[in-house]
Amino acid sequence: MAKTPDTEVHEEDLALARACAHGDTVALAALEARIIPQVRVALKRRGVDETTTDEALQVFRARFLVADGAMPPRIMEYSGRGPLSAWLRMTVLRLAWGLVNERKGPALPDDTPLEALSAAPHDMELQYLKSRYGADFNAAFQEALAGLEPRARTLLRMHLVDGMGTARIAEAYGVDRSSVKRWLATAREWLLDQTRTRFAARVGARVPELGSLLAQLQSQLDLSIRRLMTTEGDAP
Incomplete structure (x- = not known):
């Protein structure tokens, strides 16, 4: 039987994400203590090395937890549809894959630089x-x-x-x-x-x-x- 989509709004996770977007130190600490360790485990299971995981998490913190001028932090993109931990795992995993692909080496058709x-x-x-x-x-x-x-x-x-x-x-x-x-x-x-x-x-x-x-x-x-x-x- 196909798994039904998760349409429930995870109110607690949504509130945590919104608080993180507003720079709430308690919320940010909770994110680091409760969800980031799950992300590390998930990436390790996918074969991502610790150094790449650390780098991907730092990119995530800079891109998703810090405002870009008048634009709010991108963690506001989380809608509450599905657990925050799952959204965060996929977000950081995509960042890690990008870093891994980058390190495989450039394929440049011209004479850059x-x-x-x-x-x-x-x-x-x-x-x-x-x-x-x-x-x-x-x-x-x-x-x-x-x-x-x-x-x-x-x-x-x-x-x-x-x-x-x-x-x-x-x-x-x-x-x-x-x-x-x-x-x-x-x-x-x-x-x-x-x-x-x-x-x-x-x-x-x-x-x-x-x-x-x-x-x-x-x-x-x-x-x-x-x-x-x-x-x-x-x-x-």
Whole structure:
């Protein structure tokens, strides 16, 4: 016999979700204590590793528990039709699947990130660099981006792909804005350093054009990150 849809409104769960949307600390603590552990168990059963689960939960907190300007937190999307725990499990599971797919590696048809670099058509130097070193340089950048530790990757995705400001991210992490700005700066610096190291390992450390390529990348770093992460596929 087919299972009948759950049309009952779960009033207690709905009230909890609404209280969380309004930033009620007691409600948020209840969500963390009562439902988040169930989500962790569910994701583990689906084969999601602990690091990805932690990252997906942090993305959930930032996207669904923190207001986006005049827009209320997205946990308001929960209608009470079905248990809040089930809605939360599916929401976080979709986020986790997006993160897993992202880490499988990019499938890029163009020469991103060099394609993102601004240059006039007559800029012969950049055209030469893209032609001569494009594949190796882009591979080095992609490897560096894939090697970011989870928190740094999540922060860059929130800020550059999801368009979250540092104040909103700080609220989600429970820190001040200066900490978020420092984390983002460190992530960008690490990416540049790792790109330099990996590119030099591919083509030789004495390539004179390396400095020019890195300068171009640094000037368009955020755009390059955004292009690559967007091409990899966003979590919902």
